[in-house]
Amino acid sequence: MSVATIALLGQPNSGKSTMFNALTGLHQHVGNWPGKTVEKKEGSFAYKGTTYDVADLPGSYSMSANSDEEVITRDFIASGNADVVCILADSSQLERSLFMLADYAGIDAPCFLVLNMEDVAREQGKTINAAALEKKLSIPVMLFSATDKKAYDKFYQTLERALKNKSHIDVSALEEEYEKLEGYNEIKEQLNDGVMEGYTPMWLTVKYLENDKVVSAKLKSELPADKVAVLESLKGDNNGAIATGECKFKWIDELVDGVVKGKKQSVKLGRLDRIYTHRFWGKPAVVLTVVLGLLASFIPALPIMAVASVFDILKSYLNGVLEAAGCSPFLIGLVCDVLIQSMSYVVKMLGFVFGVTLVFGLLEEVGVMARISYVFDNTMGKLGLQGKSVMPFLVSFGCTMGGAAGARVIDNWGQKVLTIALAWAVPCGAAWATIPMLSTIFFGAGAPVVIVVVLLAMILHMWITAKIFGAKLVNKEDRCGMIMELPPYHKPKWKALFRYVFGRTKDTFFRVVKVVLLVCLIFWLLSYGSGVNDTSILYKVGTAIEPVTKFVGLPWQLFIAFIAASVGKEGAIGVISALYTGGSYGEGFAQAMSGAARAANLGDILLANVSRPEALAFIFAITFNMPCVVALAATYQEIHSVKWTAKIAIYYTVVSLLFACIAYHIGLLIW
Amino acid sequence: MQKLLELLKDGNSRTLEILADELGTTTDDVTRQMEYLERIGVIRRVLQPFENKGCGTCSSCSGCSKNAAACKGCIPQNAALNMGEMWEVV
Incomplete structure (x- = not known):
């Protein structure tokens, strides 16, 4: 009984494991490769009187030493x-998976090619002519x-055929490609057959050009010093691997040409993507999407705002009850003005x-947010930033701290500082809660306009800030392009979305x-105060600074x-709540200003006491103020510079x- | 691939489809070239802040598998899952 060993070679997901299991069944054992943590799988099967030992080689992308x-x-x-x-390849994507071949x-070792997953290829409408490829x-x-x-x-049967013929790949067409590479022929001349057992000079030359660590080291130790010197002088720049890779892909394309028939995937952009990725219309489309999104977010918000007016009723009711029960004004104020308000x-x-x-969340689920990030991604360059800065910005819409932490993906310190500095301008989740609410109180139906x-x-703000800080922090040359793979549009998973939102x-x-x-x-x-507002320290300080x-x-x-x-x-909100509606000052103020005994509705009090220009000024002031103390700490933690942290904080306050001032x-x- | 790399270095962002269009090829071809460039270390995928280290990376955070609200600096779980992938030149 004869014995033969076959090795299974394929990229991950080429179906190698399935095949190994099917071939060897229970006759397999798993260990480790000597000195490595890489799993070693071996097994055996018998066919027509021959025992075949099967080695399932670790899944790898290529034969490089990476x-x-x-x-x-x-x-x-x-x-x-x-x-x-x-050698296994995925029939459904031959152009890609033949790279291993x-x-x-x-x-030197004999081989044969198995085009696995032919059923998937067939489903895609592809027909593959294996005989033509064999030829x-x-x-x-x-x-x-x-x-x-x-x-x-x-x-x-194919296995037996390969063993009998000791079949080797016809590399002539591939070598023709290699021969066009600079230095290829000269390097190959220096290498004799058998300089490294098991590899042809062609293969070694290519790996040497690719700067393969193992091959380079081995050749240097095997060859005499003068030959090594010649080799070193012949090796060009670091682009060797790109050039040889191009040769391989070209060879694969020629192999596949005429062998695979059927639907070829064409470059096709959906109608929506054609707008979003348009050089000119992309930006307006994205801005429109964001604005519409914000307006749409008012729809679920307004009923909840209406529900909140229950608290106002509760407040006046409790006020009455507590007063009737003879509670102290302090306690009544604490419950009604602090807690309920x-x-x-x-x-x-x-x-x-x-x-x-x-x-x-919905925009993100269906894939629109990725398009938005793509469009802004391109704009980043104009601000002197990496494309990947766009993610920290988008995260900052939730929380500026997240944005600062997210800036960690940017290696260039200057760009990281600039990214965080700009992320501060992005209104965070807390801002998105307070600002629309205040806008609605002050401007009613005009609130969406204010938001826009x-x-x-x-x-x-971001543009100006980038201009001010950018000059010191970034060089234009640091900018590289980005590739984005946009996710396909799909229907939202409502359950998961609502779980996230809640x-x-x-x-x-x-x-x-x-x-x-x-x-x-x-x-x-x-x-x-003790009944008279003028005595409270806050009032004194407040009125003292008011002129400014x-x-x-x-x-x-x-x-x-x-x-x-x-x-x-x-x-x-806490301050407004306390100063305008709670406490003796608010009460006195409200009485003095509106003549009302105690306005039940907070909105009314605010409206009576704050003019619209003042409200607008306030909305702008808190939107663009520094995000919060914790964000300040996070910023320092990321950029490790007291100077720049302080600079950014002072800049934002000013x-x-x-x-x-301008808004006011x-x-x-206007008013 | 040299052309692809040149496009990458010009500072603009592109989608796979746009790259395929500009190079006069298919998205499959661009994908395989990018896979190769990634393997040889010329380009790399940008790890998003929420990947692998969405939580537990800030000093104030003790890990938020149980209590996501514990740490404000962490990006909330399940956020930004469908944002596409990005690659950049190393």
């Missing part, structure tokens, strides 16, 4: 362990489906968190409740809210007040 798997594979074959090598060509390659070639038990008879704000904010998360203006201001809303709820309640309580206490803050359009209460917003945007004065002209 990984342990590839080195093991190559050594095993070259050392003559296998009587024949069975092309890289194998030139190794071109002069090794046995067979169509195969490893999952089809009946196909194995044909496999055994804050909750009313929080629920209103949540409506927008829910709306924005839902709409943008804020967005446009954001783009302007999860986000819930997380935001708990975080916001904590901040708003705490800030509101502190400021309520600070402003809680008035210039940028902020009454002192709003200015304090602005300061609080730099701790966290939600903080601003610019936000500048924006507020424009507002004065």
Whole structure:
């Protein structure tokens, strides 16, 4: 009984394991390759009186020395362990999967080619002429489906044929390509047959040109010093691997030409993608999508805002009950003005968190967000940034900290700093909750317009900021292109989407409740005078700075809210809640200004006390103020520079007040 | 492939389809060339912040498999899953 060894060689996903299992069944054992953590699978089967030992070589992309798997594979074959090598390729994508064969060509061991997954290729409408390919390659070639038990008879016959003929790949056409490469012939001349056992001079030359570590080292140790010097002088730049790769692909294309018939995948862009990826229309289309998305997010938000008015009713009801029960004004204020009032704000904010998360989650699910990121990706270059900066920006729409952490993918320090500096301008989740809510209170149906203006201001802000900081931080030459593989459009998975949206809303709820309640309580206490507002410290400080803050359009209460917003945007709501509606000052103020005893509706109080230009100034001020203290810390953590962290923080504070000032004065002209 | 690399170095972003169009070839061809370039280390896939290290990377985070709200710096789970893939020149 004779024994033969076959080695299975193929790229990952070529169906090699399926084939190995089908061939050897239970006769297999698994170990490790000596000294490596790479799995070694061996097995055996008998056919017509011959025992075949099967070595399942580790799945590897090619025969280069880029990984342990590839080195093991190559050594095993070259050392003559296998009587024949069975090379697997994926029939459904021959142009790609024949690369292993092309890289194998030139190794001494006999081989044959199995075009696996022929059923998949057939489903794609492709017909493959194996006989024609066999003629071109002069090794046995067979169509195969490893999952089809009946196909194995044909496999055994092909195997026997390959063993009998000791078939080798006809490399003449491939070598013709190689010969066009600079230095190829000269290097090959230096190499005799057998300089490295198991490899032809052609194969070694190609690997040498590719700068293959193992081959280069081996040749240098095997050859006399003068020959090594000649080799070194002949080797060109580092583009060797690209040039040889081109030769291999060209050879593969010629092999496949006329052998594969059927549907060839053409370059086809969907109608929507043709707009999004259009050089001119892409940007307007994307901006329109974002704006429509934001407007759409008002739809689920508004009913929730209406629900929040229940709190206002609850507040006046409880107020009455507590007063009737003879509770102290302090306790009544604490319950009604701090607790219930804050909750009313929080629920209103949540409506927008829910709306924005839902709409943008949906856009992402169906694949539109990827297109948006693609379009902005190109714009990054104009700001002096890497294309990948776009992801930190998009993440910053959720949380600036995430954006700062996301900037970690950018290796260039200057570009990383600039990316984070610009990410600060992107309104974060907390901003998306507070700003639309405040806009709705102040501007009613005009709120969407305000939001759009804020967005446009954001783009302007980022552009200016990039110009100011960019000069010091980035060189234009650092910029490289990007390739994006856009995901196909698909229907949203509603269940997963809603789980995500509710999860986000819930997380935001708990975080916001904590901040708003705490800030509101502190400021309520600070402003809680002993009945006469003028005595509270806050009032004194506030009125003292008001002449200055008035210039940028902020009454002192709003200015304090602005300061609080730099701790966290939600903080601003806490301050407003305390200073305008809670505490003795708010009460007195409200009474003095509106003449109402105690306005039940918070919106009414705000409207009565804050003019529209002031409101606009405030919205701009907190939108572009520094995102929050934690984001500041995260920024320092990423860029490790106190100087730049401070620079960015001061810059943002100044610019936000500048924006507020401009908004205020424009507002004065309008209203 | 040299042409593909030149396009990559000009600073613009392209989709696979646009690359195929500009090179006068198919997306399959572009894909296999990119696969090769990636293998030989000329280009690399950009790891997104949420990949492999979406959580537990910030110092304040103790891992959020149980409590995603614990760490604000972490990118929320299940976010940005369908954003496509990016490659850049090394």
